[in-house]
Amino acid sequence: MEALPSSLSNPTSSLQLLLFVDKRPSSTEKLRQILSRLRELGSAFQFGLQVIDVGERPDLVEHFKLVATPALVKIHPEPLHTLAGSDLIAQLNRTWTQWQQAAEDKGKTGAIAPTANTNGSVASPDSSIAHLSEVNQLSDEIFRLNQDKQALQEQLQFKERLIAMLAHDLRNPLTAVSIALETLEFALGRPSDRPSRLTPETTAQLLRHARTQAKALDRMITDALQAARGSTGKLQLQPQKLSISSLCHEVVSDLQNRFASKSQHITIDIPNDLPMVYVDPERIRQVITNLLDNACKYTPDQGMIAVSILHRTTQKIQVSICDNGPGIPDEDKELIFEDRFRLERDEAKDGYGIGLALCQRIVRAHFGRIWVDSSGQQGSCFHFTLPVYQ
Ligand code: ADP
DSSP states (O other): OOOOOTTTBOTTSSOEEEEEEOOOHHHHHHHHHHHHHHHHHHHHSOBEEEEEETTTOHHHHHHTTOOSSSEEEEEESSSOEEEESTTHHHHHHHHHHHHHHHHHHHHHHTOOOTTOOTTSSOOOHHHHHHHHHHHHHHHHHHHHHHHHHHHHHHHHHHHHHHHHHHHHHTHHHHHHHHHHHHHHHHHHTSOTTSOOOOOHHHHHHHHHHHHHHHHHHHHHHHHHHHHHHOTTSOOOOOOEEEOHHHHHHHHHHHHHHHHHHTTOEEEEEOOTTOOOEEEOHHHHHHHHHHHHHHHHHHSOTTOEEEEEEEEOSSSEEEEEEEEOSSOOOGGGTTGGGSTTOOOGGGTTSSOOSOHHHHHHHHHHHTTOOEEEEOOTTSOEEEEEEEEBOO
8 A cells, every 4th residue: 555645645634535556567657647646636635545455455446346446536525436447637637626625515514424533533544444344344244144034034934835735745644544544443343243344465455555654654754854954965775676666556556546536547567577676665655656746736637647667778777757747848847856946837736846856866866867858738757767786
């Protein structure tokens, strides 16, 4: 920083200026000319001046929104006025009388600048700069706090929606468990002269169904807790050798009532010689359930839904779940896999935009890929790959 000789730079004058300069050699001559002109002006009317290197005070450059150097800023009396650019001296000559007049008026009325000291004298550029730095720091802090507040509000809203979703989604499997248990209880509680008509196979099937649904409940609660904590946590997988074909049939059978309630037609096309896969069964059940659930939800009544599997390479199989619903616009084919993204068109339908994001996390955790094919009104085909058990 460079200052004018003390006889010219008067920290108590009611006209206070900041001169912003840079250290480029090409700027030296320009600075010399400006200082020389200021010296001339200062001999007739004293003012306070501080020369500031922009490299040292980027915060002030930002504060005054300076876009060029040199720049001369009148910080007192208010309002702020900035002169900048190669013709700064010409601008200064045009403006000077006005600045001087404003400073004299302020001096007469005894008005105190916002940066005035407690003793009533006008603040020097040094104290103004200290004040500005403080204001800058505070506004940075306010900006950060506002961002934090917004993030917290979003988190809170999301948690509220999750609770609403849980209350809604837990009901289906819970009802299924209750029905299975009540049926068993009723059959077992019948008097011995009127024995239960449940065959051992039906009893086993009811128990299996209740257990599967209870597991689904458990998984939904775990996912909700995980989603509430944020999607950054790593998924814990318990992979094992599994027949993907059986799993697909199980999930389709679990959702049969839902398809029936919309009179939708579901087909399954799985080759007999499909190899076993190496996956976490509950996680993959979740992926298939989510995709089938979406297919059912977004496809109109009497729609067609198809599950098929291909043995794509020696290492991978590909599961596809297709429907003839409204399809996905090209520009949204990747976005739908983002957390909390929903198509505007579907906002009236139940949902929170987390299903596909979760599917993607699960599939990726299995080193697979998930994507959607959709063209025009032909519906959507969601595909994902899984590793073959070697
Ligand atoms: P949700 O269904 O809860 O909104 P998802 O993450 O499962 O959340 O899906 C994100 C969005 O993708 C949905 O809101 C919907 O707009 C669209 N979508 C998903 N599956 C289908 C489908 N089979 N057909 C049409 N649109 C779909």
